[in-house]
Amino acid sequence: xxxxxxxxxxxxxxxxxxxxxxxxxxxxxxxxxxxxxxxxxxxxxxxxxxxxxxxxxxxxxxxxxxxxxxxxxxxxxxxxxxxxxxxxxxxxxxxxxxxxxxxxxxxxxxxxxxxxxxxxxxxxxxxxxxxxxxxxxxx
Numbered sequence: 706x707x708x709x710x711x712x713x714x715x716x717x718x719x720x721x722x723x724x725x726x727x728x729x730x731x732x733x734x735x736x737x738x739x740x741x742x743x744x745x746x747x748x749x750x751x752x753x754x755x756x757x758x759x760x761x762x763x764x765x766x767x768x769x770x771x772x773x774x775x776x777x778x779x780x781x782x783x784x785x786x787x788x789x790x791x792x793x794x795x796x797x798x799x800x801x802x803x804x805x806x807x808x809x810x811x812x813x814x815x816x817x818x819x820x821x822x823x824x825x826x827x828x829x830x831x832x833x834x835x836x837x838x839x840x841x842x843x844x
Contacts, residue, residue: 708752711766713741715759729758750804753797 716726723741727734732754739745740755747755756763803811 707743708747708766709741709743709745711769712755712759715761715765716741719759721759726755726758730754750800753800 716723723734723737726732726737730737730751732751736745740747740751752766753763756766759765803814806814
């Protein structure tokens, strides 16, 4: 089942109209209709809005069963715990906040993140001086 059909089924199961979803998401009713009919593929952020409006976890937009999807046998999945799940909530909140930022602020944040990553790669023995150039730590 494609995402649009799944959204329609979930919406109808909750006895919601497209107008109700419009009020909850802020998306236009014609856009909701286009998504449900498969004419438009929504972005991840839009899917997040749909999931919140339908009061379901995001994975339910992709899986018909009410059970959580099984995790494949992979070493990285064995490390998942409550802390990493909470981190996912932080990531979702971060995505929401990024969407609300202006392009200029987004570029500033990206620039700062690049600089922090570059400094981290150089090692902990290097600090930035007042003029922004790296210098050795004093012992």
